[in-house]
Amino acid sequence: MDLIESYSEELQLIRKGWTKAWVWGLTAMLFLSPLYLSDGYIYIATLVFIFTIGTLGQNLLIGFTGQISFGQAGFLAIGAYSFSHLNNFGVPAPLALMAAGVICGLFGLLVGFPSLRLKGPYLAIVTLGFGVAVYQILANSPLLSGGRMGVVIRRLEGFSILSTEQVYFYLTFVIALGFVLLTYNIVSSYMGRAFIAIRDNDIAAEVLGVSLSRYKLLSFAISSFYVGVQGGLLALLLGYLEPNMFTFLVTIDFLVAVVVGGLSRVEGSILGAAFVVIVPQAFSHLSGVTPLIYGIAIILVLIFEPLGLAGVWLRIRLYFRNWPYR
Amino acid sequence: MENILQYIVSGLSTGSLYALVALGVVLIYRANRVLNFAHGDVTTLGAFLAIALVAMGLPWWLAFLLAILGGALASMFFYFSVLIPAQRREASHLGQLILTLGFGLLAQSGVLIFGNLETRVFDFPLSDSVIYEWGGVVISELSIGILVTTAIATILFFLLVQKTSLGLAMRASSENLPAAQTLGIPTRPVLALSWGLASALGVLAGLFLAALLFLDPTFMLESFLKGFAAAILGGLNSLPGAIVGGLILGLAESLAGAFISVAFKNTLAFIIIIVVLLFRPEGLLGKEFIERV
Numbered sequence: 001m002d003l004i005e006s007y008s009e010e011l012q013l014i015r016k017g018w019t020k021a022w023v024w025g026l027t028a029m030l031f032l033s034p035l036y037l038s039d040g041y042i043y044i045a046t047l048v049f050i051f052t053i054g055t056l057g058q059n060l061l062i063g064f065t066g067q068i069s070f071g072q073a074g075f076l077a078i079g080a081y082s083f084s085h086l087n088n089f090g091v092p093a094p095l096a097l098m099a100a101g102v103i104c105g106l107f108g109l110l111v112g113f114p115s116l117r118l119k120g121p122y123l124a125i126v127t128l129g130f131g132v133a134v135y136q137i138l139a140n141s142p143l144l145s146g147g148r149m150g151v152v153i154r155r156l157e158g159f160s161i162l163s164t165e166q167v168y169f170y171l172t173f174v175i176a177l178g179f180v181l182l183t184y185n186i187v188s189s190y191m192g193r194a195f196i197a198i199r200d201n202d203i204a205a206e207v208l209g210v211s212l213s214r215y216k217l218l219s220f221a222i223s224s225f226y227v228g229v230q231g232g233l234l235a236l237l238l239g240y241l242e243p244n245m246f247t248f249l250v251t252i253d254f255l256v257a258v259v260v261g262g263l264s265r266v267e268g269s270i271l272g273a274a275f276v277v278i279v280p281q282a283f284s285h286l287s288g289v290t291p292l293i294y295g296i297a298i299i300l301v302l303i304f305e306p307l308g309l310a311g312v313w314l315r316i317r318l319y320f321r322n323w324p325y326r
Numbered sequence: 327m328e329n330i331l332q333y334i335v336s337g338l339s340t341g342s343l344y345a346l347v348a349l350g351v352v353l354i355y356r357a358n359r360v361l362n363f364a365h366g367d368v369t370t371l372g373a374f375l376a377i378a379l380v381a382m383g384l385p386w387w388l389a390f391l392l393a394i395l396g397g398a399l400a401s402m403f404f405y406f407s408v409l410i411p412a413q414r415r416e417a418s419h420l421g422q423l424i425l426t427l428g429f430g431l432l433a434q435s436g437v438l439i440f441g442n443l444e445t446r447v448f449d450f451p452l453s454d455s456v457i458y459e460w461g462g463v464v465i466s467e468l469s470i471g472i473l474v475t476t477a478i479a480t481i482l483f484f485l486l487v488q489k490t491s492l493g494l495a496m497r498a499s500s501e502n503l504p505a506a507q508t509l510g511i512p513t514r515p516v517l518a519l520s521w522g523l524a525s526a527l528g529v530l531a532g533l534f535l536a537a538l539l540f541l542d543p544t545f546m547l548e549s550f551l552k553g554f555a556a557a558i559l560g561g562l563n564s565l566p567g568a569i570v571g572g573l574i575l576g577l578a579e580s581l582a583g584a585f586i587s588v589a590f591k592n593t594l595a596f597i598i599i600i601v602v603l604l605f606r607p608e609g610l611l612g613k614e615f616i617e618r619v
Contacts, residue, residue: 068420114604120419121361122607125558129599132551136596140589248547252427259424288438291431298428299408302421 013184030173034166042165044281049169049176050233051273055257056183056266057226062255063264064192065219066199067115071127072254074134075224077246079104079231081144084241093236100232101225108224112217131251139243155239168237175233179226183266186222195219196264256294260301260308268310275309332463333580339469341576342476343538346531347553348560348568349483350524355562356500357520360422364404364430365528366550370543371433372397372529373536374441390533397529398522404429405521410514437543472534479530480569483523487565496520548592555595559602561612570610 004010014020034042054076061067083100087093114126138144155164162170186192194215197205206212235241253276261272275297283289305311347365354362372393379389412425457466487493498506499513500520507513531553532546539545552575560571575595583591602609 062420066420068423114600118603118607121355121359121423121562122558122603124361124423125554125599126603128551129555129596129603133593133596133600136589136593140593248551249544252431255424255427256431288435290435291438292435295428295431295435298424298431302417302425302428303408303412303415306421 011188013181027177031170034162034169039163039165042169044277046165046168046172046237047277048274049172050230050237051257051277052176052270053179053233054227054230054254055261055269055273055276056179057223057230058254058258059261059264059266059269059272060183060186060195060226061219061223062258063262063268064187064199065195065216067216067219068120068124069111069127069220069223070124070248070251070255071111071131071134072227073246073248073250074131075104075108075227076231076234076250077134077138077243078107079228080235080241080246081138081231082228083232084235087235097229097232097236101228104228104231105221105225108220108222108227109217111224112220115216115220116213128248128251132248135243135246135248138246155236172233172237175229179229180266180270183269187266191215191218199264252294256298260294260297262308262310263306265307265310267313268308271309271313329584330581333584334577335463335465336469337577337580338573339465339472339576340538340580341556341573342473343531343534343549343572344553344556344575345569345572346476346479346527347550348556348572349480349565350528350531351553351557352560352562352565352568353520353524353527355557356565357496357517358409358422360409360419360426361554362521362524363423363427364401364433365525365553366546367430367433367437368397368401368525369528369532369535369550370437370546371400372525373532373541373545374437376533376536377541378441393533394526394529398526400433401525402518402522405518406514434543441543468534468537475530475534479527483527484565486523492516492519552595555599557609558599559609561609563613564609564611567609567611574610 004015009015014023030045033045037045054072058069058072061069079100082103083096086096086099091099111127111130115123118126194205194210197208197210198212198215198219202212257272257276258269259272260275261270262268279293280290283293301308307314347369350365351362354360354365375396376389376393379392380386384392408425408429409422412422417425457464458470459465487496495506495511495516496519498509498511499516503513506516531549535549536545539549553572556571556575557568558571559575560567560569575598578598579591579594582594
């Protein structure tokens with residue numbers, strides 16, 4: 001069992017030597033995978049990295065802070081379109097990506113204000129209304145969304161020995177890795193503990209000195225920043241945007257990713273994002289199987305394993321750690 | 327300006343459909359304090375079931391009746407098999423909400439796997455193109471059917487809820503569950519029945535909406551969200567509020583579409599949601615209190 005003897009030891013991301021070894025090994029393997037995987041798999045991996053970012057953000061909001069949000073499609077759209085418009089005006093891509101995230105974060109702040117007063121189903125509906133309102137505004141405004149033709153973005157090209165797909169792979173890999181480390185950092189800091197306190201009992205948190213308005217708004221803003229960056233990367237990857245890519249069904253995908261991956265587990269977001277990307281790709285030729293799997297997965301996770309896929313992984317690890325004892 | 331009566335009539339007609347959807351949402355919220363995100367998908371399932379039954383040769387009234395019954399049974403089955411075990415394990419409200427979302431996904435998959443997916447026109451006994459003119463207002467047979475059926479359904483529903491002992495049991499269970507159980511009311515069947523009734527109302531609305539819009543697997547998405555908006559407008563806790571909210575939303579949409587723009591018409595519902603929730607979360611007729619930070 002873990003015996004933690006100092007605060008600095010608790011803050012360490014990976015405590016045991018053995019875990020460090022295989023995590024580094026896994027990362028190296030992922031880093032070198034374009035050498036031996038075909039382009040199709042690299043594309044799927046790129047999509048998984050991109051979705052991981054947004055799922056991490058939503059996990060911060062829904063899993064760690066306990067606020068319900070159904071507006072993800074709206075934030076994704078805001079991120080994607082701001083990135084594309086900034087890029088088309090000549091702003092270099094990295095700057096445009098940051099700006100897209102910040103703009104989305106500001107909108108998240110706006111949506112966060114109702115959360116100070118509303119809880120539960122009312123918050124869900126307000127965020128739902130926001131998400132659909134964004135979609136409607138985009139669909140009806142040719143200026144913002146390029147109307148029926150959509151918006152086209154200049155894609156990156158390959159350089160030196162890397163092909164286009166590999167460039168995207170490494171770019172999104174590095175960005176996703178950065179966000180994963182950022183999330184681990186947030187979660188083990190005061191902010192993370194404040195979020196968890198708000199989820200568990202917000203009145204008690206306020207009594208203990210956690211400023212509810214500040215941390216709820218921060219939570220919304222930060223999670224929207226993540227989703228905004230995801231939107232920008234998606235725009236960069238796909239090269240083409242149209243309002244129909246951002247309907248309520250996209251929000252459902254986010255929710256499935258967060259819940260099935262594991263609420264309030266960072267590894268869970270990665271697994272959930274992989275789930276949401278791989279299942280539709282694997283079953284794309286059979287219509288209707290994807291919602292079936294999502295529905296069954298949600299119901300199984302919520303009734304039997306609240307920590308989702310991360311919980312399954314945890315059980316496997318604990319089994320091997322405690323073997324031969326139970 | 328002479329058209330305003332026309333807009334009012336057509337607004338009332340769509341509004342009564344929103345009212346039916348909202349009634350289903352409010353009924354389930356009052357019973358279980360959970361928003362049923364599967365409502366739209368169960369309705370789609372019912373509409374596709376109706377089409378399949380009609381294609382098999384059943385007369386339309388029998389097919390519709392069976393479709394409504396089918397939708398109700400699906401919801402009741404979901405309640406018994408999934409939601410009750412979840413509540414027994416003390417799932418949070420967010421958890422139950424996501425479970426209904428899961429059920430909605432299952433219903434969606436049922437439609438996609440077993441349904442015929444081309445967008446097509448729903449053959450409905452009341453046609454959209456037979457129109458009557460009355461005092462300068464043109465109204466189609468379908469709209470008359472909608473208004474009459476919704477009025478009858480609402481009256482029957484209220485008779486059920488206010489005048490029968492089953493209705494009394496439903497009201498008691500939604501107001502205070504432990505007290506109702508102590509008094510010997512079998513709350514699980516009663517709550518399951520309210521789920522079934524709510525889905526039956528939803529499928530009824532869906533059959534009309536399928537005739538109005540084109541039938542494809544996502545036809546209920548927007549109407550379902552507007553039904554939510556209507557429920558919020560009227561107050562999530564209040565059954566008459568659902569009806570009032572639906573009618574007002576329908577009227578407002580119709581008038582906004584006429585006097586502002588068609589594009590604005592669709593956004594109106596969601597703007598109403600946001601405005602109502604910011605300034606009066608209880609809705610027009612609701613009575614629940616909201617905490618403030």
